[in-house]
Amino acid sequence: MIPIQYYLLFAGFxxxxxxxxxxxxxxxxxxxxxxxxxxxxxxxxxxxxxAYLGDATGQIVVFFVMTVAAAEAAVxxxxxxxxxxxxxxxxxxxxxxLKW
Amino acid sequence: MxxxxxxxxxxxxxxxxxxxxxxxxxxxxxxxxxIGSISVLAVSLSFLVSTFIFFEMINLPTEERLKIVTLFxxxxxxxxNVDISYQIDQLxxxxxxxxxxxxxxxxxxxxxxxxxxxxxWRFFAYLNLFIFTMLNLVLADNFLLxxxxxxxxxxxxxxxxxxxxxxxxxxxxxxxxxKKAFIVNRIGDFGFLIAMFLIVQEFGSLQxxxxxxxxxxxxxxxxxxTAITLLLFLGATGKSAQIPLFVWLPDAMAGxxxxxxxxxxxxxxxxxxxxxxxxxxxxxxxxxxxxxxAVIGICTAVFxxxxxxxxxxxxxxxxYSTLSQLGxxxxxxxxxxxxxGVFHLMTHAFFKALLFLGAxxxxxxxxxxxxxxxxxxxxxxxxxxAATFFIAAFAISGIPPLSxxxxxxxxxxxxxxxxxxxxxxxxxxxACLTAFYIFRLVTLVFNGEERFDEDLHPKEVPSAMTxxxxxxxxxxxxxxxxxxxxxxxxxxxxEEFLEPIFKRANYQLPIAHDEIxxxxxxxxxxxxxxxxxxxxxxxxxxxxxxxxxxxxKKYNYGYKLLFNKYFVDEFYDKxxxxxxKNFSDSVLWKKLDVKIIDEFxxxxxxxxxxxxxxxxxxxxxxxxxxxxxxxxxxxxxxxRMII
Amino acid sequence: MALEQIIFWSLILVAGFSAIMxxxxxxxxxxxxxxxxxxxxxxxxxxxxxxxxxAIVHIIVYAGAIMVLFLFVIMLLNLGDESKLRERIDxxxxxxxxxxxxxxxxxxYILMIQTPIPVTKLHVNSAEVGTVEYxxxxxxxxxxxxxxxxxxxxIAAIIGAIILAKKKFTI
Numbered sequence: 001m002i003p004i005q006y007y008l009l010f011a012g013f014x015x016x017x018x019x020x021x022x023x024x025x026x027x028x029x030x031x032x033x034x035x036x037x038x039x040x041x042x043x044x045x046x047x048x049x050x051a052y053l054g055d056a057t058g059q060i061v062v063f064f065v066m067t068v069a070a071a072e073a074a075v076x077x078x079x080x081x082x083x084x085x086x087x088x089x090x091x092x093x094x095x096x097x098l099k100w
Numbered sequence: 101m102x103x104x105x106x107x108x109x110x111x112x113x114x115x116x117x118x119x120x121x122x123x124x125x126x127x128x129x130x131x132x133x134x135i136g137s138i139s140v141l142a143v144s145l146s147f148l149v150s151t152f153i154f155f156e157m158i159n160l161p162t163e164e165r166l167k168i169v170t171l172f173x174x175x176x177x178x179x180x181n182v183d184i185s186y187q188i189d190q191l192x193x194x195x196x197x198x199x200x201x202x203x204x205x206x207x208x209x210x211x212x213x214x215x216x217x218x219x220x221w222r223f224f225a226y227l228n229l230f231i232f233t234m235l236n237l238v239l240a241d242n243f244l245l246x247x248x249x250x251x252x253x254x255x256x257x258x259x260x261x262x263x264x265x266x267x268x269x270x271x272x273x274x275x276x277x278x279k280k281a282f283i284v285n286r287i288g289d290f291g292f293l294i295a296m297f298l299i300v301q302e303f304g305s306l307q308x309x310x311x312x313x314x315x316x317x318x319x320x321x322x323x324x325x326t327a328i329t330l331l332l333f334l335g336a337t338g339k340s341a342q343i344p345l346f347v348w349l350p351d352a353m354a355g356x357x358x359x360x361x362x363x364x365x366x367x368x369x370x371x372x373x374x375x376x377x378x379x380x381x382x383x384x385x386x387x388x389x390x391x392x393x394a395v396i397g398i399c400t401a402v403f404x405x406x407x408x409x410x411x412x413x414x415x416x417x418x419x420y421s422t423l424s425q426l427g428x429x430x431x432x433x434x435x436x437x438x439x440x441g442v443f444h445l446m447t448h449a450f451f452k453a454l455l456f457l458g459a460x461x462x463x464x465x466x467x468x469x470x471x472x473x474x475x476x477x478x479x480x481x482x483x484x485x486a487a488t489f490f491i492a493a494f495a496i497s498g499i500p501p502l503s504x505x506x507x508x509x510x511x512x513x514x515x516x517x518x519x520x521x522x523x524x525x526x527x528x529x530x531a532c533l534t535a536f537y538i539f540r541l542v543t544l545v546f547n548g549e550e551r552f553d554e555d556l557h558p559k560e561v562p563s564a565m566t567x568x569x570x571x572x573x574x575x576x577x578x579x580x581x582x583x584x585x586x587x588x589x590x591x592x593x594x595e596e597f598l599e600p601i602f603k604r605a606n607y608q609l610p611i612a613h614d615e616i617x618x619x620x621x622x623x624x625x626x627x628x629x630x631x632x633x634x635x636x637x638x639x640x641x642x643x644x645x646x647x648x649x650x651x652x653k654k655y656n657y658g659y660k661l662l663f664n665k666y667f668v669d670e671f672y673d674k675x676x677x678x679x680x681k682n683f684s685d686s687v688l689w690k691k692l693d694v695k696i697i698d699e700f701x702x703x704x705x706x707x708x709x710x711x712x713x714x715x716x717x718x719x720x721x722x723x724x725x726x727x728x729x730x731x732x733x734x735x736x737x738x739x740r741m742i743i
Numbered sequence: 744m745a746l747e748q749i750i751f752w753s754l755i756l757v758a759g760f761s762a763i764m765x766x767x768x769x770x771x772x773x774x775x776x777x778x779x780x781x782x783x784x785x786x787x788x789x790x791x792x793x794x795x796x797x798a799i800v801h802i803i804v805y806a807g808a809i810m811v812l813f814l815f816v817i818m819l820l821n822l823g824d825e826s827k828l829r830e831r832i833d834x835x836x837x838x839x840x841x842x843x844x845x846x847x848x849x850x851x852y853i854l855m856i857q858t859p860i861p862v863t864k865l866h867v868n869s870a871e872v873g874t875v876e877y878x879x880x881x882x883x884x885x886x887x888x889x890x891x892x893x894x895x896x897x898i899a900a901i902i903g904a905i906i907l908a909k910k911k912f913t914i
Contacts, residue, residue: 052865
């Protein structure tokens with residue numbers, strides 16, 4: 001008999017932790033992992049709603065999110081590899097070409 | 101039975117196709133034969149279609165001959181509707197026949213004349229484009245479509261005058277001559293445009309039929325109508341090279357000779373006359389304009405005739421002759437004899453095209469020598485050219501029964517009967533001048549001793565060039581027979597054919613008394629004067645130039661004045677061109693443009709630059725900063741939702 | 744305390760701890776291992792929510808595939824030497840943490856205080872919904888089009904990853 005709010009709040013907690021990681025870490029791979037935590041926290045809310053409402057749509061969406069996450073991980077890690085080859089660093093503060 | 105009328109769209113379509121093929125693919129097609137055939141075929145097919153329509157028309161009862169064929173809607177704004185539609189009536193089909201008929205002959209001729217030129221395909225593309233726009237001009241059923249053609253022929257004229265853009269022409273280049281033609285034409289076009297605005301304001305339509313039927317109920321002498329007609333006439337003076345806008349036509353001789361024949365003699369310059377004839381309903385209601393037209397016409401006729409007396413460039417003489425003949429056409433329109441003006445337009449198209457093509461043949465055989473003082477005795481080298489040239493010369497001089505006689509004599513008679521004795525008097529002076537200068541030209545070129553370089557061996561031009569000459573010679577000779585006036589026992593089929601077009605205009609005219617005796621008398625005088633002019637010219641120039649030189653020495657001042665074309669170009673340069681240039685240079689460019697307009701634009705640029713230099717600092721390129729700002733936004737939005 | 748609740752709270756404990764450790768540990772490998780733990784806990788959550796199929800897929804895809812990829816990359820790039828990438832603590836760190844905390848507080852306020860009636864029971868159908876059979880039916884009927892589209896997405900990702908990792912790009 002666990003209220004739905006507990007699940008949602010815990011998802012929010014995970015999201016916030018991931019957010020902190022994204023904001024304060026400079027290692028690109030760790031930042032990436034934090035993004036995965038944030039994605040998973042959202043997945044958790046979807047599954048929670050799906051279970052509490054008895055509707056499959058939430059779980060289907062989680063299914064798609066996983067696909068996207070897999071694709072994203074593949075491309076993102078490829079980008080990280082080619083970045084590292086070129087700049088010999090993973091510090092995202094040093095990768096600041098996106099400006100004037 | 102299928103009516104040919106519905107195929108009217110084909111007439112302009114063929115030259116357009118020819119233009120597109122030659123213009124887009126011409127540089128790829130290496131063969132001159134293919135390019136030439138496409139071009140000639142395009143115009144001849146148009147001629148064929150117009151002939152069919154013409155024959156269908158003459159078999160119809162008079163009241164069923166007028167028809168408007170709408171191809172598609174063009175502009176539909178507010179109450180103004182302008183369609184791409186063609187008006188088929190006696191006048192437009194006649195003009196179409198002249199344009200496509202003379203046009204195809206000149207196309208055939210040009211295939212020989214332009215042989216070996218590096219811009220062969222370009223030349224024929226331009227010629228076809230010209231025919232296309234000219235057909236739009238004459239077939240249009242509204243002022244705007246006519247204006248489109250009007251501008252189009254101006255453009256083609258510019259392109260063709262400057263065709264040999266790498267050659268020199270009279271101390272400058274051909275492109276200067278081309279620009280001059282274009283700019284002077286623009287002045288006339290300005291008049292046309294303003295006239296169209298007034299027409300829209302006054303009648304709310306641009307369609308000929310609707311405008312003219314509304315105009316015909318306006319009382320004679322109405323101010324707005326006078327303004328409209330004067331402005332239209334300004335447009336006509338630009339295109340038809342009348343005083344004061346005639347200066348471009350002599351310079352237009354910088355183009356290849358077939359162009360001079362096609363554009364600057366037979367077709368384009370007659371657009372002004374066509375405009376007057378088309379709007380005759382409005383002109384007849386504006387007596388002031390009619391007087392202006394008649395006076396300008398006769399002035400140009402005499403003025404250009406005198407200049408032509410002393411020029412030495414063969415094409416220049418013919419150019420001034422064209423001015424003079426156009427003056428006669430305007431004289432006819434000015435005294436209300438529109439159909440006679442159109443008649444002269446047609447006969448002039450024949451013999452002036454012939455003269456120019458003949459001149460082209462002479463120039464061709466002498467390797468681009470244009471000075472008649474360096475010719476002479478060419479008769480035995482160029483027998484066919486000489487024969488046809490003589491026919492044209494007699495025709496333009498007004499010797500019966502050649503075509504020029506009927507049309508010119510009719511003009512003079514109308515000038516006398518509907519205008520005044522002074523118009524007639526200056527008219528016969530102009531006719532006499534015509535006879536003199538053309539026979540001066542003929543004598544110096546074909547008779548007398550050979551004054552050209554000895555290493556030149558002139559020989560008869562190829563048959564592609566002589567055949568059009570012969571056809572045009574036949575037309576020049578017999579073309580006048582369709583317009584024999586009643587008192588000479590003819591039936592004047594021509595006037596009868598055009599009668600419905602000028603019905604409204606003729607209705608207003610005082611009916612001329614057919615004084616047969618007077619007609620015969622005046623006719624004899626003009627013929628006598630023409631013959632006199634011819635004999636005088638033969639006498640002066642046949643043996644040697646000594647008498648002519650003596651005369652020119654004696655009246656040195658007058659000779660100089662004429663030789664330098666009354667210094668009109670210099671006058672225009674001083675009074676109009678240079679002040680405008682100086683004003684543009686010192687005020688408009690250096691002050692207004694550089695100091696004010698440019699500064700405004702630079703200032704707006706500089707302000708933007710400064711502001712962006714402030715804001716650019718936000719963009720650090722560090723991704724976490726962006727994320728941080730983004731999350732701050734999210735937090736704020738959530739906060740707003742809670743509160 | 745029921746078994747259900749014991750499981751729930753212990754999962755929360757482990758998942759929260761592992762998530763924090765992902766963020767704070769120095770070595771990326773440690774982070775990655777904690778992340779795997781975190782993902783297993785999430786799988787446990789899915790099981791408590793009767794979403795059996797998703798839980799299994801989650802473990803396979805994340806812990807089995809994605810995390811292996813992460814570890815491979817870390818080892819390929821030889822990121823053991825952490826002295827190269829010293830994490831600094833400066834004013835931006837504090838702002839970031841406080842903003843994130845503010846975010847969590849806002850969520851707390853919305854969920855716990857603004858929402859008056861707690862829903863405490865799973866839906867009666869939830870056990871049936873989470874089965875492979877049921878999800879498969881929905882996925883291959885109602886969601887067939889997006890499902891097919893994911894194939895394009897995956898193809899694009901494969902090609903993109905190959906091209907990016909193959910050549911040397913000059914940046």
